[in-house]
Amino acid sequence: MRASLRDDLKAALKTRDRVAISALRSALAAIENAEAVPVDQPPVAAAGSEHVAGAAAGLGAAEAERRHLTDADLRSIVEREVGERSAAALEYQRLGRDDEAARLRAEAEVLNRYLDPA
Numbered sequence: 001m002r003a004s005l006r007d008d009l010k011a012a013l014k015t016r017d018r019v020a021i022s023a024l025r026s027a028l029a030a031i032e033n034a035e036a037v038p039v040d041q042p043p044v045a046a047a048g049s050e051h052v053a054g055a056a057a058g059l060g061a062a063e064a065e066r067r068h069l070t071d072a073d074l075r076s077i078v079e080r081e082v083g084e085r086s087a088a089a090l091e092y093q094r095l096g097r098d099d100e101a102a103r104l105r106a107e108a109e110v111l112n113r114y115l116d117p118a
Contacts, residue, residue: 001074001114002031023107027081027114034077037064078115082108 005028012020069077089104 001071001078002028005031005114019103019106020110023081023085023110026107027078027111030077030081031069031074034073035066035069037066075115078111082111082115085111 005024009021009024009028012024085104085108089101089108092098092101092104
């Protein structure tokens with residue numbers, strides 16, 4: 001799913017489709033955020049510098065392993081993005097901001113394409 005999101009983002013950038021660009025960038029950012037190492041996870045102990053406490057030595061020694069997401073996790077993230085946009089669109093419509101509501105509905109529709117079984 002991630003590869004198709006990235007490929008479609010490239011195509012949207014070429015065609016300057018602002019709605020698709022916004023939706024796809026947001027979904028990819030949400031996926032990247034979900035892969036981040038949790039803050040409460042203790043750092044991996046590595047051989048460091050004798051001069052600086054807690055320093056990591058060597059190329060990539062300070063890099064943390066990112067979480068691996070399953071296809072179900074990716075689908076859940078995209079579903080949440082669609083839900084947030086739909087809820088925000090309802091709120092904008094309630095406030096009389098039909099232009100913003102229409103934009104958010106269009107973004108939700110772009111992301112809905114990745115949820116439909118192919």
